[in-house]
Amino acid sequence: MITTLFYLLIFPGLLFTVLLGLVVGWVDRKVSARFQYRVGPPFFQNFNDFFKLLGKETIIVKESVRSLFISAPFVSFGTLSLLAMLIGLPLFLGESFGGDIFVIMYLMVIHSVMVVLGGSSTGNVYSSLGAGREIKLVLADELIFIMVILIPVVASGYELQLSALISAQSSGAFIGSVHGVLGFLAGLLCIQAKMTMQPFDIPEAETEIVEGPLMEYSGPLLGFWKLNHFMMYVVYPFLLVSLYLGGFNLQGWGILWAVLKYLLIVVLMIIIKNTNPRLQIDTALKFFWRILFPIIFIALILAVIGV
Amino acid sequence: MGWYNKRLAKSLWVFHVSASPCNNCDIEILDLLTPRYDLERLGIKLVGSVRHADVMLVSGIVNKKIEPRIKRLYSQAPKPIFVVAIGSCMSSQGVFKESYNRCKEVKEVIPVDMWVPGCPPKPEAMIEGVAKLIGVLNE
Numbered sequence: 001m002i003t004t005l006f007y008l009l010i011f012p013g014l015l016f017t018v019l020l021g022l023v024v025g026w027v028d029r030k031v032s033a034r035f036q037y038r039v040g041p042p043f044f045q046n047f048n049d050f051f052k053l054l055g056k057e058t059i060i061v062k063e064s065v066r067s068l069f070i071s072a073p074f075v076s077f078g079t080l081s082l083l084a085m086l087i088g089l090p091l092f093l094g095e096s097f098g099g100d101i102f103v104i105m106y107l108m109v110i111h112s113v114m115v116v117l118g119g120s121s122t123g124n125v126y127s128s129l130g131a132g133r134e135i136k137l138v139l140a141d142e143l144i145f146i147m148v149i150l151i152p153v154v155a156s157g158y159e160l161q162l163s164a165l166i167s168a169q170s171s172g173a174f175i176g177s178v179h180g181v182l183g184f185l186a187g188l189l190c191i192q193a194k195m196t197m198q199p200f201d202i203p204e205a206e207t208e209i210v211e212g213p214l215m216e217y218s219g220p221l222l223g224f225w226k227l228n229h230f231m232m233y234v235v236y237p238f239l240l241v242s243l244y245l246g247g248f249n250l251q252g253w254g255i256l257w258a259v260l261k262y263l264l265i266v267v268l269m270i271i272i273k274n275t276n277p278r279l280q281i282d283t284a285l286k287f288f289w290r291i292l293f294p295i296i297f298i299a300l301i302l303a304v305i306g307v
Numbered sequence: 308m309g310w311y312n313k314r315l316a317k318s319l320w321v322f323h324v325s326a327s328p329c330n331n332c333d334i335e336i337l338d339l340l341t342p343r344y345d346l347e348r349l350g351i352k353l354v355g356s357v358r359h360a361d362v363m364l365v366s367g368i369v370n371k372k373i374e375p376r377i378k379r380l381y382s383q384a385p386k387p388i389f390v391v392a393i394g395s396c397m398s399s400q401g402v403f404k405e406s407y408n409r410c411k412e413v414k415e416v417i418p419v420d421m422w423v424p425g426c427p428p429k430p431e432a433m434i435e436g437v438a439k440l441i442g443v444l445n446e
Contacts, residue, residue, distance in 0.1 A: 041348060048318040057385035214356075215356045
């Protein structure tokens, strides 16, 4: 009982993910600033932002669905810390239960659902527009993301356990094959869409529909939405590391490798973010269904015949 | 409150209210975010919604159309909120002092914390204004 609480609240779960996420969020802002020849924010910027938002006034919109408006960021926060535990335990300690892949797949949708519910509960036009776009984006990337998870399952001989997937890569990571490379790249783009980062930041388009679903949020509630976004910087790359890059080997030089693997995914995400303009929603849908889906389907067939 | 004010001083999010300006001040405000001045190193970020803002930058003159809108934006913003009036039009009404559609001074509509005069003020002057605001918060 106590160890479970420790896992959930401290080490692979809540506290670790929040701290690492805030630091990686700083890396994102700093690298983006260097891309534009700027200096960028100081190291503790995201911590300051979060604590500042905790002390601001919370405005609850008069016409909003009050319970939904307040609970959406906290439900999303709880789901993400649970997700961090479920992904972190097999990665760091090698513990997991059979079929946890399915639990992870379902929990990953909940954040998007909460964004939709929280955004549409305010009654604001721009928030509803953003919520509608979020639904379309989930429709676009969800199938591809399930295929991305399916490829390692097939390649490992139909294991449905994250720790078994990691130990199946002990002789060589899945990225060393053709289907591995294709699946990894598709997974990277899916993460970009799930985090609503630059080419796919359609729901939160700041210059167009002013932050979309988050527009009416203020104070601590907004702070928790921002925190959720930073936690996703940890959760999704960790999942991709355990699916395609062979997990972490935390002994000796393995620690350096682990940090490099994680930073590789984060830096690739930041590069994609900074070099691509925002797509239209129909272009994004076409990109996922017409271009990425055939590629990932071919990769799945390659995985079945073992190339 | 000292600890909180220090956090607030390090992450001021700015919302830009264009109260019928001639656009000159707005262009200079956007200058602050370019690589040459880069206010993100002080933690300052331009946000799109007034619900996220800590500072309202108001520029232009207050006429009959814009007066209720400024009031409404100010009441929609989460407190604590600071109002910085940018440009000569705000501080002394500039060339529009004798204009037929001028209504009130901005300080009669909402409480103003800081004035940055100039037509348009140089980006350095605006940075100095922001630095003074941060200095007051840090005390």
